[in-house]
Amino acid sequence: MSFHDELLIATAAERGALLALPFVQDGGAGKLSRADYVAFLAQAYHHVKHTLPLLMACGAKLPARLEWLRSGMSEYIQEETGHQEWILNDIRCCGADADAVRGGRPGLAVELLVAYAYDVIARVSPVGFLGMVLVLEGTSTAVASQAAAALQRSLGLPPEAVTYLTSHGALDVGHVQFFASLVNRLDDAGDRATLIDCARVFYRLYGDVFRQLDADRFSRRRNQAVAA
Numbered sequence: 001m002s003f004h005d006e007l008l009i010a011t012a013a014e015r016g017a018l019l020a021l022p023f024v025q026d027g028g029a030g031k032l033s034r035a036d037y038v039a040f041l042a043q044a045y046h047h048v049k050h051t052l053p054l055l056m057a058c059g060a061k062l063p064a065r066l067e068w069l070r071s072g073m074s075e076y077i078q079e080e081t082g083h084q085e086w087i088l089n090d091i092r093c094c095g096a097d098a099d100a101v102r103g104g105r106p107g108l109a110v111e112l113l114v115a116y117a118y119d120v121i122a123r124v125s126p127v128g129f130l131g132m133v134l135v136l137e138g139t140s141t142a143v144a145s146q147a148a149a150a151l152q153r154s155l156g157l158p159p160e161a162v163t164y165l166t167s168h169g170a171l172d173v174g175h176v177q178f179f180a181s182l183v184n185r186l187d188d189a190g191d192r193a194t195l196i197d198c199a200r201v202f203y204r205l206y207g208d209v210f211r212q213l214d215a216d217r218f219s220r221r222r223n224q225a226v227a228a
Contacts, residue, residue, distance in 0.1 A: 004180040014203035030150030046106030049084040061126040093161035131199030
């Protein structure tokens with residue numbers, strides 16, 4: 001069994017818990033409102049804009065024995081450049097204020113997700129950051145394309161409003177294969193244990209982003225009901 005397979009097995013419970021969250025399920029079924037979708041995009045922007053700085057920080061902290069992994073981070077950097085702008089364009093196409101999102105602050109769940117990613121690189125091990133890559137790309141391949149098609153139908157959105165979801169659903173299939181080729185080269189037991197432990201935490205923290213989105217949407221619904 002490859003280490004990538006071991007990693008997937010070791011984190012299966014956390015991945016299942018994330019994919020079972022109501023907001024994720026409703027997104028895949030096209031049951032989100034336009035406000036819900038824009039709220040998701042706003043939080044996505046605030047963590048995706050850190051992707052390049054995190055990849056750079058990870059590459060810079062890798063020890064010489066993992067020089068080959070630094071090259072992998074370089075490839076990710078080329079692939080991920082500018083994706084936060086795709087999200088802002090989607091927000092504009094939904095009729096929402098992309099500039100307000102750009103200048104705004106993320107929710108607490110995203111703050112903690114991003115802060116943990118930087119902390120793992122600086123304090124624990126740069127290898128642990130691969131846990132965030134696993135979580136984000138694995139989730140994209142599981143639900144992004146399905147959610148994009150379902151939300152486009154249910155909300156009457158143009159293709160230009162779902163580019164972040166559609167592109168990641170397709171792109172991340174190849175990324176997952178690339179990711180597997182990288183982690184399968186990790187031959188140190190400590191690196192492997194760190195990656196598994198950090199991936200479990202990243203699943204929980206990314207899940208908290210959707211838990212917060214769920215709480216916010218029910219709050220919006222309650223306020224709308226009261227106003228009506």
